[in-house]
Structures are given as C-alpha cells and as structure tokens.
Amino acid sequence: MxxxxxxxxxxxxxxxxxxxxxxxxxxxxxxxxxxxxxxxxxxxxxxxxxxxxxxxxxxxxxxxxxxxxxxxxxxxxxxxxxxxxxxxxxxxxRDDRVPRAQGMIAKLQGLGVPVTWEQVARIAGDGSVGRPHVASALVELGVVPTVDDAFSQDWLADGGRAFVEKHETxxxxxxxxxxxxxxxxxxxxxxxxxxxxxxxxxxxxxxxxxxxxxxxxxxxxxxxxxxxxxxxxxxxxxxxxxxxxxxxxxxxxxxxxxxxxxxxxxxxxxxxxxxxxxxxxxxxx
CATH class of the missing domain: 3.20.20.140 (Metal-dependent hydrolases)
Structure with missing residues (x-):
C-alpha cells in the first residue's frame, strides 16, 4: 500500500x-x-x-x-x-495573505525587480496567494532560475530582503x-x-x-x-x-x-x- x-x-x-x-x-x-x-x-x-x-x-x-x-x-x-x-x-x-504578498511585491520593487500585483494574482489564480506565487513571478522575470532559488536571504526566505511576516498560529x-x-x-x-x-x-x-x-x-x-x-x-x-x-x-x-x-x-x-x-x-x- x-x-x-x-x-x-x-x-x-x-x-x-x-x-x-x-x-x-x-x-x-x-x-x-x-x-x-x-x-x-x-x-x-x-x-x-x-x-x-x-x-x-x-x-x-x-x-x-x-x-x-x-x-x-x-x-x-x-x-x-x-x-x-x-x-x-x-x-x-488566509485573510492576511493578500496584504503580505503586496508587501513583498513592494519590497521587491524597491530592490529594482519589476514584479506587479497583477502578475502574482494571475499566477495564484483562484488559489490562496502565498510566497511560492511571488517566487514564480521572480522565475518568470528571470530573476532566479527556479522557485527554490527564490527562497534565499537575497529574496523571500524568512528574514530575507523581500520577506514580510504574516499572521501565523x-x-x-x-x-x-x-x-x-x-x-x-x-x-x-x-x-x-x-x-x-x-x-x-x-x-x-x-x-x-x-x-x-x-x-x-x-x-x-x-x-x-x-x-x-x-x-x-x-x-x-x-x-x-x-x-x-x-x-x-x-x-x-x-x-x-x-x-x-x-x-x-x-x-x-x-x-x-x-x-x-x-x-x-x-x-x-
């Protein structure tokens, strides 16, 4: 089995x-x-x-x-x-996911990455938006080669340059x-x-x-x-x-x-x- x-x-x-x-x-x-x-x-x-x-x-x-x-x-x-x-x-x-993603996008834009909320929302579709969707946007833009590479201190890892905390239990x-x-x-x-x-x-x-x-x-x-x-x-x-x-x-x-x-x-x-x-x-x- x-x-x-x-x-x-x-x-x-x-x-x-x-x-x-x-x-x-x-x-x-x-x-x-x-x-x-x-x-x-x-x-x-x-x-x-x-x-x-x-x-x-x-x-x-x-x-x-x-x-x-x-x-x-x-x-x-x-x-x-x-x-x-x-x-x-x-x-x-879940309700905290959207403002969190928007906060990460703002930080990325401040780092010179041309990511937008519209791009991330398109990638997320009907799903609950999260860091992997922002990571996928970075892959689309050629900033990183893979989603896993986006989870680094340079980008989206905990404490990274574009990290934003959310409500967690x-x-x-x-x-x-x-x-x-x-x-x-x-x-x-x-x-x-x-x-x-x-x-x-x-x-x-x-x-x-x-x-x-x-x-x-x-x-x-x-x-x-x-x-x-x-x-x-x-x-x-x-x-x-x-x-x-x-x-x-x-x-x-x-x-x-x-x-x-x-x-x-x-x-x-x-x-x-x-x-x-x-x-x-x-x-x-």
Missing part, C-alpha cells in the same frame, strides 16, 4: 487542480493521498468528486504556524472542516484546535533548514507533550542523516513517523509518491481521527 500524506493543488500554491491531482495520484500507483493545501479545505469537494476508484482521499490542510519567530507548518488530517474555532483561525491566516494553539476538531496533527518537514531557521528538538518534545501526533520525517528536504536523527527523536517521544512528497505540481521538482507513509502509521492516524474519515474513490467524474 502506497500512501502520500502531503500534497498541494491550485486551491493554494500547487499547479494541478484538485481533480488533476487525484487522477495523477492514481496514475502514480498511490492507494491513498492527502490533500493538504495551505490553510484551506477549498479543494476537497472537487477532489472527492473526481476521486478514481481504488484511491482513497485523506482530507487535510497545512497550517501556517510560528514559534519564537521561526516559521513552521503543521499538517492537520481528518478534522471537521466546519469546526468554528479552527475555521476562524484558518480564515484569519502558535503551534501549541494549532495542536489544540486540530485535536478539538477531531483531527491529527503532524509537524511538517521539521528540519527543512533551507527555508530558514528550524524549531529546536526541545520544542518538538514540548509539542509532543501537548498532543502532537507525529513528525514528517521522510521528505525531500531531509537528507539521510537528518531522517535517521528525526526517526530516533520520534521514537524517543512516542511520535508517529510519516513520509510524503510535498507535491506542488510543476512548481517544485518533487513527484507524487517520492516518499510515502507506512500503512501501519496511516492506520493509526485514521484510528485517532474522529472529525472526518478517509474517502474511498468511486470512479470520479
């Missing part, structure tokens, strides 16, 4: 529509895939409607968090999307909100140091004590030594270990199913959740 628990669609910063994503997931030989767009569940209905037979959809979201000035992401699985407190927090984060609050909504909380790519500073292991231990369910260990931004270290930390703290592609379509180089989650871990996630349930494919449309 092949399970990928971290993907993005055009509902946030991916390049595949939710329908395209689930079809590609089936074609890639996956048995289960999680749709975890940034701070939104807007793509779930389309993904469910198009879900091919033989593929199970795990509904979720990737929540934007910040701890002691360090940006981090929390993967939330199988929560009730209408639970009022978590819904209000997701909307608060305290991770301990995020864990509480997710659990209260019947979901499961997993710390996404905790050692992805190319993105900026990472949360110390002592803080991960504190989050585990506060109810964190797991850590995403097998990820393209973790090398072999890092994966081994995180796997040991997870065992010590009693946390589940997940693996996933963090697929964004053509915006990033990762491919669906590049890393996967052990079926026993997937089973434990579904057992812990009570806010929603995995959706089996019925043939799609």
């Amino acid at each position: 092949r399970i990928d628990l971290h993907t993005h669609s055009t509902a946030s910063d991916g390049t595949d529509t939710p329908a395209e994503l689930v079809r590609k997931a089936a074609a890639a030989g996956l048995d289960a895939v999680a749709l975890t767009d940034h701070d939104t569940t807007r793509g779930h209905a389309e993904a469910i409607a198009a879900l091919p037979e033989g593929l199970t959809l795990v509904t979720g979201a990737e929540l934007s968090c910040r701890l002691d000035g360090i940006s981090m992401h929390m993967l939330a699985y199988l929560f009730d999307p209408e639970e009022p407190a978590l819904l209000a927090e997701r909307e608060l984060v 305290d991770p301990f609050e995020a864990i509480r909100l997710v659990k209260d909504a019947g979901g499961v909380a997993v710390f996404a790519h905790p050692a992805a140091s190319k993105r900026g500073r990472t949360v110390p292991e002592a803080a991960i231990a504190e989050m585990a004590a506060a109810g964190l369910d797991g850590v995403e260990v097998d990820h393209m931004e973790h090398d072999a030594d890092t994966r081994a270290r995180l796997r040991g930390l997870a065992k010590e703290l009693g946390l589940l270990v997940t693996g996933s592609s963090d697929y964004h379509g053509s915006r990033k180089t990762c491919v669906l199913g590049e890393y996967t989650t052990d079926p026993e871990v997937y089973g434990e996630i579904t057992r812990r959740a009570f806010g929603a349930f995995p959706v089996p494919g019925a043939g799609g449309v």
Whole structure:
C-alpha cells in the first residue's frame, strides 16, 4: 500500500487542480493521498468528486504556524472542516495573505525587480496567494532560475530582503484546535533548514507533550542523516513517523509518491481521527 500524506493543488500554491491531482495520484500507483493545501479545505469537494476508484482521499490542510519567530507548518488530517474555532483561525491566516504578498511585491520593487500585483494574482489564480506565487513571478522575470532559488536571504526566505511576516498560529494553539476538531496533527518537514531557521528538538518534545501526533520525517528536504536523527527523536517521544512528497505540481521538482507513509502509521492516524474519515474513490467524474 502506497500512501502520500502531503500534497498541494491550485486551491493554494500547487499547479494541478484538485481533480488533476487525484487522477495523477492514481496514475502514480498511490492507494491513498492527502490533500493538504495551505490553510484551506477549498479543494476537497472537487477532489472527492473526481476521486478514481481504488484511491482513497485523506482530507487535510497545512497550517501556517510560528514559534519564537521561526516559521513552521503543521499538517492537520481528518478534522471537521466546519469546526468554528479552527475555521476562524484558518480564515484569519488566509485573510492576511493578500496584504503580505503586496508587501513583498513592494519590497521587491524597491530592490529594482519589476514584479506587479497583477502578475502574482494571475499566477495564484483562484488559489490562496502565498510566497511560492511571488517566487514564480521572480522565475518568470528571470530573476532566479527556479522557485527554490527564490527562497534565499537575497529574496523571500524568512528574514530575507523581500520577506514580510504574516499572521501565523502558535503551534501549541494549532495542536489544540486540530485535536478539538477531531483531527491529527503532524509537524511538517521539521528540519527543512533551507527555508530558514528550524524549531529546536526541545520544542518538538514540548509539542509532543501537548498532543502532537507525529513528525514528517521522510521528505525531500531531509537528507539521510537528518531522517535517521528525526526517526530516533520520534521514537524517543512516542511520535508517529510519516513520509510524503510535498507535491506542488510543476512548481517544485518533487513527484507524487517520492516518499510515502507506512500503512501501519496511516492506520493509526485514521484510528485517532474522529472529525472526518478517509474517502474511498468511486470512479470520479
């Protein structure tokens, strides 16, 4: 059984529509895939409607968090999307995305980059605008060769020349909100140091004590030594270990199913959740 628990669609910063994503997931030989767009569940209905037979959809979201000035992401699985407190927090984060993107554009223009809001809005389309859309604009303009290259101190990385902070949830609050909504909380790519500073292991231990369910260990931004270290930390703290592609379509180089989650871990996630349930494919449309 092949399970990928971290993907993005055009509902946030991916390049595949939710329908395209689930079809590609089936074609890639996956048995289960999680749709975890940034701070939104807007793509779930389309993904469910198009879900091919033989593929199970795990509904979720990737929540934007910040701890002691360090940006981090929390993967939330199988929560009730209408639970009022978590819904209000997701909307608060999403509402801050537009002024944040406009602030980054203003900084880039001050650095001599001829990027415009119209260009970024076109790239974002109907998705929740974010840094990857601004990064894609820099690629279009020939400022950087790839989206990943835009996430540097020269440009959009945390603390970079064009970085602008946005509202982000305290991770301990995020864990509480997710659990209260019947979901499961997993710390996404905790050692992805190319993105900026990472949360110390002592803080991960504190989050585990506060109810964190797991850590995403097998990820393209973790090398072999890092994966081994995180796997040991997870065992010590009693946390589940997940693996996933963090697929964004053509915006990033990762491919669906590049890393996967052990079926026993997937089973434990579904057992812990009570806010929603995995959706089996019925043939799609």
